[in-house]
Amino acid sequence: METPTMMTIQLPGGWLLQHSPKACGGPAELTWNGHVVLRDFECRVDGLSNTAFSTRALRFFHKGGQSVASCEGQVSPLSGHALRQIIRYGANVARVTWDLAWRKDTVAKIGVEIGSATLVGTWRRVLVIPDFTAWTSGQAAQWHDLVPGKNLVFNPIPLAVVCERDDGVQIEFSMGFDVWRWQRGLGDFGSERSQVALAVSDQEMTFQRQILQGGEDIMPEAREYRFCSQIAWRAPTSAEPAAFPPATTLEFQANGEGLAALPTAGSGGAPSFVLDFAAMPVAAAARRDDGSGLPCWESNVTQRAAHRAIRQIAAAGTTGFLRLDGLTPGGCQDGSHCDRKHGVAHWDLQGILTFANWARQCLGDGWTMAAPQPHDPWRLLPSLADPLAVTGFRSSIHEE
Numbered sequence: 431m432e433t434p435t436m437m438t439i440q441l442p443g444g445w446l447l448q449h450s451p452k453a454c455g456g457p458a459e460l461t462w463n464g465h466v467v468l469r470d471f472e473c474r475v476d477g478l479s480n481t482a483f484s485t486r487a488l489r490f491f492h493k494g495g496q497s498v499a500s501c502e503g504q505v506s507p508l509s510g511h512a513l514r515q516i517i518r519y520g521a522n523v524a525r526v527t528w529d530l531a532w533r534k535d536t537v538a539k540i541g542v543e544i545g546s547a548t549l550v551g552t553w554r555r556v557l558v559i560p561d562f563t564a565w566t567s568g569q570a571a572q573w574h575d576l577v578p579g580k581n582l583v584f585n586p587i588p589l590a591v592v593c594e595r596d597d598g599v600q601i602e603f604s605m606g607f608d609v610w611r612w613q614r615g616l617g618d619f620g621s622e623r624s625q626v627a628l629a630v631s632d633q634e635m636t637f638q639r640q641i642l643q644g645g646e647d648i649m650p651e652a653r654e655y656r657f658c659s660q661i662a663w664r665a666p667t668s669a670e671p672a673a674f675p676p677a678t679t680l681e682f683q684a685n686g687e688g689l690a691a692l693p694t695a696g697s698g699g700a701p702s703f704v705l706d707f708a709a710m711p712v713a714a715a716a717r718r719d720d721g722s723g724l725p726c727w728e729s730n731v732t733q734r735a736a737h738r739a740i741r742q743i744a745a746a747g748t749t750g751f752l753r754l755d756g757l758t759p760g761g762c763q764d765g766s767h768c769d770r771k772h773g774v775a776h777w778d779l780q781g782i783l784t785f786a787n788w789a790r791q792c793l794g795d796g797w798t799m800a801a802p803q804p805h806d807p808w809r810l811l812p813s814l815a816d817p818l819a820v821t822g823f824r825s826s827i828h829e830e
């Protein structure tokens with residue numbers, strides 16, 4: 431079979447992505463310094479991998495400082511299941527959206543995997559942030575050692591799994607904001623039918639995210655199912671954060687009208703600011719319902735208020751130092767944050783990453799920015815290591 435020419439996306443820090451133009455999914459490979467770390471990131475529908483889908487509408491473009499790969503595919507014959515994937519790459523994290531259209535009157539004999547992959551090399555341990563229910567009941571994130579020949583299963587699907595190789599390279603698979611969709615899966619077949627399974631050998635580890643383990647009598651309703659997710663990657667010795675000059679703390683106005691007047695720039699020297707979003711005044715309806723009082727980043731009200739503050743800072747100049755505090759995820763069940771009438775389980779890692787990407791675009795590459803995490807497990811997540819990083823995807827001939 432003719433090998434299709436791979437679409438290549440260059441990332442900061444020696445990372446490289448390859449997408450196959452003939453697969454409805456991907457990346458086919460993620461390499462670091464020329465060596466494969468991850469391959470075959472894909473969905474598997476009843477034994478069919480993404481190469482079994484006849485792929486159409488495949489597009490690669492840059493938008494909003496991200497490199498985007500989108501595709502649609504359908505199992506032959508053309509009346510079969512259909513799959514759409516959009517993956518948006520930042521510097522070291524990608525946000526993925528899948529839409530799976532289940533074919534009418536079709537049994538899921540084997541089952542459905544969403545965003546499974548093979549990790550290349552010897553993997554020594556995984557950090558697991560448990561499923562939403564366990565986590566919001568106080569069960570902490572935990573490291574598990576990996577032993578070749580010994581498989582691990584986590585049920586239901588955890589919020590995040592961070593895999594660590596023996597050289598310290600890390601790969602994160604985390605759930606999108608839409609926890610309730612992952613909980614519901616492809617129908618009410620019982621939570622024991624969804625899990626993450628890790629099969630470990632000396633040379634590689636398979637990460638299987640099974641949204642539905644099949645059976646002779648398992649027939650999902652024919653409709654479209656959406657799932658969101660992130661993958662992120664981190665080199666063993668990530669760059670030390672830049673040293674920040676002494677900073678002025680920016681204050682929010684209590685009336686919700688954005689920031690108090692910013693200090694005028696002194697003679698010479700770029701401004702240096704600290705802003706803590708935990709102190710941002712937003713309406714009670716925009717806060718997490720977990721009793722923390724913190725804004726929920728899946729709420730449009732929160733996003734609008736934060737955008738306003740960043741725009742005020744952008745108006746102060748094209749260069750400077752900015753540290754953003756309070757960009758720490760949490761769980762929430764206020765359905766209005768996700769445009770739902772009733773309460774639905776969600777967490778706001780995705781909203782934080784979306785906001786951070788937007789803030790970098792708004793302020794431009796001239797600002798030195800950081801969003802340090804004060805405690806674990808957030809310090810351990812590759813996706814939160816540097817969400818404000820310059821992606822390198824700003825200028826492109828394909829900008830649309």
Ligand SMILES: [Zn+2]
Binds near residue numbers: 718726728767
């Ligand atoms: Zn919320």
